[in-house]
Amino acid sequence: xxxDITGLMAALPGLDWITDPALVRQKxxxxxxxxxxxxxxxxxxxxxxxxxxxxxxxxxxxxxxCHARRIPVTTRGAGTGNYGQAMPLLGGVVLDMSAMDAVLWxxxxxxxxxxxxxxxxxxxHTRAAVGGELRFHPSTKRTATIGGFIGGGSSxxxxxxxxxxxxxxxxxxxxxxxxxxxxxxxxxxGAELDLANHAYGTTGIITEVEMPLAPSEDWLDxxxxxxxxxxxxxxxxxxxxxxxxxxxxxxxxxxPIAQQYFKGFPALGETxxxxxxxxxxxxxxxxxxxxxxxxxxxxxxIRTEDAxxxxxxxxxxxxxxxxxxxxxxxxxxxxLFPAPDHLALIARMEREFGDEVPIHLEYVRLGGRVCCFxxxxxxxxxxxxxxxxxxxxxxxxxxxFNPHAFTLEEGGMKQVDAAQLxxxxxxxxxxxxxPGKMLAWDDPDWTPDRPGKVYLFPAAxxxxx
Amino acid sequence: xxxDITGLMAALPGLDWITDPALVRQKxxxxxxxxxxxxxxxxxxxxxxxxxxxxxxxxxxxxxxCHARRIPVTTRGAGTGNYGQAMPLLGGVVLDMSAMDAVLWxxxxxxxxxxxxxxxxxxxHTRAAVGGELRFHPSTKRTATIGGFIGGGSSxxxxxxxxxxxxxxxxxxxxxxxxxxxxxxxxxxGAELDLANHAYGTTGIITEVEMPLAPSEDWLDxxxxxxxxxxxxxxxxxxxxxxxxxxxxxxxxxxPIAQQYFKGFPALGETxxxxxxxxxxxxxxxxxxxxxxxxxxxxxxIRTEDAxxxxxxxxxxxxxxxxxxxxxxxxxxxxLFPAPDHLALIARMEREFGDEVPIHLEYVRLGGRVCCFxxxxxxxxxxxxxxxxxxxxxxxxxxxFNPHAFTLEEGGMKQVDAAQLxxxxxxxxxxxxxPGKMLAWDDPDWTPDRPGKVYLFPAAxxxxx
Numbered sequence: 046x047x048x049d050i051t052g053l054m055a056a057l058p059g060l061d062w063i064t065d066p067a068l069v070r071q072k073x074x075x076x077x078x079x080x081x082x083x084x085x086x087x088x089x090x091x092x093x094x095x096x097x098x099x100x101x102x103x104x105x106x107x108x109x110x111c112h113a114r115r116i117p118v119t120t121r122g123a124g125t126g127n128y129g130q131a132m133p134l135l136g137g138v139v140l141d142m143s144a145m146d147a148v149l150w151x152x153x154x155x156x157x158x159x160x161x162x163x164x165x166x167x168x169x170h171t172r173a174a175v176g177g178e179l180r181f182h183p184s185t186k187r188t189a190t191i192g193g194f195i196g197g198g199s200s201x202x203x204x205x206x207x208x209x210x211x212x213x214x215x216x217x218x219x220x221x222x223x224x225x226x227x228x229x230x231x232x233x234x235g236a237e238l239d240l241a242n243h244a245y246g247t248t249g250i251i252t253e254v255e256m257p258l259a260p261s262e263d264w265l266d267x268x269x270x271x272x273x274x275x276x277x278x279x280x281x282x283x284x285x286x287x288x289x290x291x292x293x294x295x296x297x298x299x300x301p302i303a304q305q306y307f308k309g310f311p312a313l314g315e316t317x318x319x320x321x322x323x324x325x326x327x328x329x330x331x332x333x334x335x336x337x338x339x340x341x342x343x344x345x346x347i348r349t350e351d352a353x354x355x356x357x358x359x360x361x362x363x364x365x366x367x368x369x370x371x372x373x374x375x376x377x378x379x380x381l382f383p384a385p386d387h388l389a390l391i392a393r394m395e396r397e398f399g400d401e402v403p404i405h406l407e408y409v410r411l412g413g414r415v416c417c418f419x420x421x422x423x424x425x426x427x428x429x430x431x432x433x434x435x436x437x438x439x440x441x442x443x444x445x446f447n448p449h450a451f452t453l454e455e456g457g458m459k460q461v462d463a464a465q466l467x468x469x470x471x472x473x474x475x476x477x478x479x480p481g482k483m484l485a486w487d488d489p490d491w492t493p494d495r496p497g498k499v500y501l502f503p504a505a506x507x508x509x510x
Numbered sequence: 511x512x513x514d515i516t517g518l519m520a521a522l523p524g525l526d527w528i529t530d531p532a533l534v535r536q537k538x539x540x541x542x543x544x545x546x547x548x549x550x551x552x553x554x555x556x557x558x559x560x561x562x563x564x565x566x567x568x569x570x571x572x573x574x575x576c577h578a579r580r581i582p583v584t585t586r587g588a589g590t591g592n593y594g595q596a597m598p599l600l601g602g603v604v605l606d607m608s609a610m611d612a613v614l615w616x617x618x619x620x621x622x623x624x625x626x627x628x629x630x631x632x633x634x635h636t637r638a639a640v641g642g643e644l645r646f647h648p649s650t651k652r653t654a655t656i657g658g659f660i661g662g663g664s665s666x667x668x669x670x671x672x673x674x675x676x677x678x679x680x681x682x683x684x685x686x687x688x689x690x691x692x693x694x695x696x697x698x699x700g701a702e703l704d705l706a707n708h709a710y711g712t713t714g715i716i717t718e719v720e721m722p723l724a725p726s727e728d729w730l731d732x733x734x735x736x737x738x739x740x741x742x743x744x745x746x747x748x749x750x751x752x753x754x755x756x757x758x759x760x761x762x763x764x765x766p767i768a769q770q771y772f773k774g775f776p777a778l779g780e781t782x783x784x785x786x787x788x789x790x791x792x793x794x795x796x797x798x799x800x801x802x803x804x805x806x807x808x809x810x811x812i813r814t815e816d817a818x819x820x821x822x823x824x825x826x827x828x829x830x831x832x833x834x835x836x837x838x839x840x841x842x843x844x845x846l847f848p849a850p851d852h853l854a855l856i857a858r859m860e861r862e863f864g865d866e867v868p869i870h871l872e873y874v875r876l877g878g879r880v881c882c883f884x885x886x887x888x889x890x891x892x893x894x895x896x897x898x899x900x901x902x903x904x905x906x907x908x909x910x911f912n913p914h915a916f917t918l919e920e921g922g923m924k925q926v927d928a929a930q931l932x933x934x935x936x937x938x939x940x941x942x943x944x945p946g947k948m949l950a951w952d953d954p955d956w957t958p959d960r961p962g963k964v965y966l967f968p969a970a971x972x973x974x975x
Contacts, residue, residue, distance in 0.1 A: 153641055154725055154756075155792060176618055176641065180754075207753050213796035214754030235795030257754070257792060260619055260725055286878025288672050289645075289679030289722070291619075327620060327722060330700030331678035385850065413751025413880050 048116045048137050050093045056110045060103055061144065063095035072139050075126040079365055081376055081425055082449035083129055090132040092119065092139035099144050101222065101230065101252045108228045108250065111138060111477065118224065119479045120246035122161060122193020125185035127362050129451040130197035130245045134481035140250065142192055149253065151175045155217070157255040160192025167191060168261070177258030180207040180215060184363035192251045195219070199243055200418065202323065202357045204409040205285050205295045207259070212412075216242055218255030223472040231472075240468040245453055247483045248469045262325040264293060266356035268345040269320040269336065270313055274299040274404055275392055277318035278417075280339035282388060284322065284332070285408035285415045291325035295408035296360040299395070302403050302422060306368040307359055311345045321356045323349060361420065364405050368422055376431070378402070379446040379456075380419035380438055387416045390443050397441075400424070402434060419443070454484040454491060461485040461492075513581045513602050515558045521575045525568055526609065528560035537604050540591040544830055546841055546890055547914035548594055555597040557584065557604035564609050566687065566695065566717045573693045573715065576603055576942065583689065584944045585711035587626060587658020590650035592827050594916040595662035595710045599946035605715065607657050614718065616640045620682070622720040625657025632656060633726070642723030645672040645680060649828035657716045660684070664708055665883065667788065667822045669874040670750050670760045672724070677877075681707055683720030688937040696937075705933040710918055712948045713934045727790040729758060731821035733810040734785040734801065735778055739764040739869055740857055742783035743882075745804035747853060749787065750873035750880045755796050759788035760873035761825040764860070767868050767887060771833040772824055776810045786821045788814060826885065829870050833887055841896070843867070844911040845884035845903055852881045855908050862906075865889070867899060884908070919949040919956060926950040926957075 054062055063069060073091045077083040098104045111118050117137030124131060133139055142161035149157040151174040158167055164182045171177045181203035183189050194201075195216060200209040207215060219233045219241050231249070233241055241248050271277035274297070281297045284290065298319040303310050313319065320341070324332065336343065349355050359367060365377040382390045395404055401424050406417040423434060435445045447455050454461060466485045469478075476486055484491045519527055528534060538556045542548040563569045576583050582602030589596060598604055607626035614622040616639040623632055629647045636642045646668035648654050659666075660681060665674040672680060684698045684706050696714070698706055706713050736742035739762070746762045749755065763784040768775050778784065785806070789797065801808065814820050824832060830842040847855050860869055866889050871882040888899060900910045912920050919926060931950045934943075941951055949956045 154727070154790070212754045213752050213800070214756070214793045217792055217795070236799040257756070262619070287678050288875045288878055289677045291679070291722070325619070327682055328679045330682070334701040335678070410753045413753055415878050 061097040077129040122190030178261040184361040220253035221249035264349040294323035297406040299404040382417040384414040384416040526562040542594040587655030643726040649826040685718035686714035729814040756790035762871040764869040847882040849879035849881040
């Protein structure tokens with residue numbers, strides 16, 4: 046596929062363009078290489094050029110010119126995704142939102158920002174301005190943008206209290222530019238938010254976000270050790286169930302994850318499981334009897350602000366990253382252990398796989414119920430065995446949100462989102478936004494039972510790393 | 511029983527005493543008359559004198575002098591209880607805490623106040639000082655004190671988000687004076703809080719409280735109508751399960767409760783069920799699709815601050831009060847419909863009792879799970895039938911927290927609290943604090959299966975209203 050990039054750039058001479066091949070390649074990639082499957086499939090993905098707009102007006106003009114030339118546009122924030130969410134499968138333009146990074150306003154409990162604002166900068170701003178902070182952040186808080194988190198993420202640090210990003214109330218407004226001959230600028234609110242929330246930029250370009258704030262807290266990172274994984278998991282469950290305790294993180298790690306892969310981590314017994322928690326200081330007293338009841342001990346306590354490496358950078362997808370730094374053969378799963386039988390399921394999977402799948406849990410609220418996401422490590426051997434591990438989980442009642450697939454449907458959604466598809470038909474009638482990521486665009490009848498229909502990036506396997 | 515009140519008053523001439531018989535009688539009573547059973551049992555309860563201390567030092571001196579003379583002391587706030595929690599069964603002194611009403615300090619997320627502070631005054635103070643408000647208040651917010659709420663209450667407006675008062679983190683500190691020859695002043699924190707939390711003042715006199723704050727919100731009172739009780743209950747369940755939506759109240763009322771008993775209430779269809787909700791304004795958008803999904807319609811919306819009668823004064827025990835204003839033959843139950851089968855249980859009880867027990871639900875979190883408290887109205891006929899209704903609920907799996915009993919164990923706890931009992935043995939060795947309210951004091955082996963052992967106030971039936 047060749048695109049008229051020269052004509053595009055000539056039409057928009059005032060726009061910031063990146064053409065340096067190494068930089069274009071870098072900005073065409075994310076952390077897809079966590080997955081040996083995606084590494085093989087996506088390694089060749091590369092834009093023709095990167096555009097870095099400084100205003101919504103520039104976004105509108107860029108989309109109009111790309112529409113006129115049928116050039117694909119793939120939007121990205123900081124590129125901290127893990128499944129190629131913002132990797133351009135068919136070349137064209139990567140739209141880098143990082144220059145649109147203004148916090149537009151903050152009020153008690155609310156903030157509005159441009160999509161390219163860094164989450165860490167937003168938190169600094171709202172903490173000082175209104176004593177608030179974002180309810181959620183990914184483990185990549187120090188680099189990730191808010192628009193990238195909403196477009197490509199789903200949950201994270203904060204989900205133990207607030208649920209996932211798609212749950213009502215967790216995003217309040219999205220300003221979106223459509224990909225039409227004359228792009229429209231829409232403000233999505235209420236039920237409409239799902240049209241662009243977690244859509245990988247396939248249905249429009251998010252330029253502004255309006256988010257609820259939680260009270261800002263002087264968080265403490267707690268490192269707690271337990272005799273067994275299930276002791277740690279039961280403690281985590283009890284902590285996550287305490288509505289009165291202000292907390293932002295409840296992460297459970299089986300041995301030997303921390304022992305083997307976490308550099309600079311406190312000393313632990315060889316078989317001890319770990320809970321990493323972020324708790325507000327007034328609520329520490331409430332944890333003392335809970336810790337004793339589950340045979341836990343406190344290993345370390347430090348203000349999140351003071352930590353050389355904050356606890357959250359050992360959790361969620363950072364757990365995998367820390368392991369990969371030590372052992373490149375490691376990969377991972379994304380699993381739902383649904384309420385109310387999550388603890389029994391976890392115990393069963395621990396027995397089933399042992400050290401082949403070291404268990405890593407993140408406690409979340411989902412539909413108002415405490416349960417766990419599993420981001421288990423996998424000691425990878427073959428794709429066949431990986432698929433078998435996935436199948437055994439799904440047969441046991443623990444669905445996998447496949448981190449070894451780059452489409453919306455195979456990853457988080459597990460089904461065609463009819464409303465997103467209908468909206469895309471209006472907002473991107475030519476299918477130019479992040480092509481190849483919404484299976485339903487190419488096959489509206491796709492179901493998870495039809496893996497043969499999975500859209501694969503045709504040229505991906507051709508290019509070496 | 512005669513007590514040396516003359517000697518007591520002579521020993522403490524500087525204390526504010528109330529001796530006027532009408533005032534003493536008034537301050538010896540609460541809303542016990544909601545229950546025809548308690549009305550019969552408690553109508554004669556009356557203190558000999560009321561003391562109104564202005565400082566903790568005066569509390570300490572009062573308790574020392576009462577201890578020396580073996581005079582019972584029953585503490586109260588505003589007397590808004592419903593089961594005689596603060597009614598003196600054996601005469602003696604009623605200790606009225608309402609003059610110790612200072613807010614001591616407020617910080618972001620935290621407040622400390624004297625026990626007699628009114629909840630509405632605390633909220634005004636913390637809203638202005640730190641943008642916060644108490645997580646909870648009873649439906650009697652406009653008169654109740656914080657110490658009375660903690661000593662005699664358990665939950666209320668706010669419990670749909672924060673759980674109940676006894677759950678970890680919902681009370682952070684209690685300063686308590688013991689009833690000994692030389693009273694001690696203790697600061698209870700963490701697990702020790704349960705020694706005085708919801709103890710009816712039987713284990714010590716709470717003089718100060720330290721409480722967490724939620725962000726203050728400009729609450730909206732929503733009145734929503736539904737075709738049936740179960741539509742309303744399912745909507746309430748879904749709303750209460752939305753962790754991302756900031757809410758303080760989810761109350762469900764079967765027809766004809768609002769139609770028949772609520773004065774000045776918006777017009778409703780004859781058979782429509784009602785949900786009363788308090789929601790923060792940014793989250794209204796999120797409710798629109800939910801309302802449609804459950805066949806609901808919005809009947810009224812008003813800022814809680816602007817409402818002539820706030821929605822919360824139609825909920826929790828105020829529902830019963832509104833009904834009693836119209837029909838003195840009404841009484842009520844307090845029921846737990848436990849998760850996860852609460853909706854099925856509610857449907858079953860609706861079929862079982864129909865209009866004999868009009869259903870009133872309050873959605874709460876309990877142990878991290880969404881479920882319902884039922885404060886159903888009962889069209890009272892006989893004590894035998896009331897007991898039968900209670901038994902049918904309990905047999906079906908819906909325990910009753912009997913509002914027709916005045917002891918800790920028969921009301922909320924359903925069992926002997928061994929830690930409270932052990933603490934009382936140290937803190938009140940002569941059993942002078944609110945005697946008759948802790949069954950375990952007289953019978954440490956009491957269980958709910960031994961109703962014959964229920965302590966009854968011996969003289970209560972003698973006196974007419």
